[in-house]
Amino acid sequence: EVQLVESGGGLVQPGRSLRLSCTASGFTFGDYAMSWVRQAPGKGLEWVGFIRSKAYGGTTEYAASVKGRFTISRDDSKSIAYLQMNSLKTEDTAVYYCTRRSAAGTRGKLYDYWGQGTLVTVSS
Amino acid sequence: QSVLTQPPSVSGAPGQRVTISCTGSSSNIGAGYDVHWYQQLPGTAPKLLIYGNSNRPSGVPDRFSGSKSGTSASLAITGLQAEDEADYYCQSYDSSLSGSDVFGTGTKVTVL
Numbered sequence: 001e002v003q004l005v006e007s008g009g010g011l012v013q014p015g016r017s018l019r020l021s022c023t024a025s026g027f028t029f030g031d032y033a034m035s036w037v038r039q040a041p042g043k044g045l046e047w048v049g050f051i052r053s054k055a056y057g058g059t060t061e062y063a064a065s066v067k068g069r070f071t072i073s074r075d076d077s078k079s080i081a082y083l084q085m086n087s088l089k090t091e092d093t094a095v096y097y098c099t100r101r102s103a104a105g106t107r108g109k110l111y112d113y114w115g116q117g118t119l120v121t122v123s124s
Numbered sequence: 125q126s127v128l129t130q131p132p133s134v135s136g137a138p139g140q141r142v143t144i145s146c147t148g149s150s151s152n153i154g155a156g157y158d159v160h161w162y163q164q165l166p167g168t169a170p171k172l173l174i175y176g177n178s179n180r181p182s183g184v185p186d187r188f189s190g191s192k193s194g195t196s197a198s199l200a201i202t203g204l205q206a207e208d209e210a211d212y213y214c215q216s217y218d219s220s221l222s223g224s225d226v227f228g229t230g231t232k233v234t235v236l
Binding site: 035037044045046047050061063064097101104105106107108109110111112113114115116117 | 160177211215216
């Protein structure tokens, strides 16, 4: 059974940093791209970014709203994906979901498994 | 600001059919990228509902169906049930934004 478990959320002051972790199990982690999606309170889903598998260079892509402040990395030996968030702003307050990014024979990628999410609150 | 537009809400009585539209542009849906749909029940994480425009993952009832035409896609729910009350999001890829996956604005389905 595929499982994604996020951790590391909490209350942080504006301008500070926080690192989220996503521990995966039930599949060959290194074979998949991993993505982060967030949802501000009462709002819709917002794509944050993703990291490709090592087979595709392990490169990353980010939404314009977080580019230069957030960094996604991965440790395939531990089946963990990370989201390093720096220079946090109040508008970064959201539930952050870890997702598995898959192709499933489609043109473009989809998110076939999601974690339960972890809440990040940026406030003074 | 999402590039995929959905109606904020739709509603229907139990047993009725409702549809949710997802309107994109020539750089995403119109460029041939597939559309996927997610269901988010209250207080839970989103779940993949439809992938590749019209395919259902194992376990998703056949009451849910998807289609795509031109720069738009649609999700239909037939035989609406109380348990279908949730938020629904479409998702695709946009070639105008570097490596960007995009979500729709979301639609709240209310069962009357």
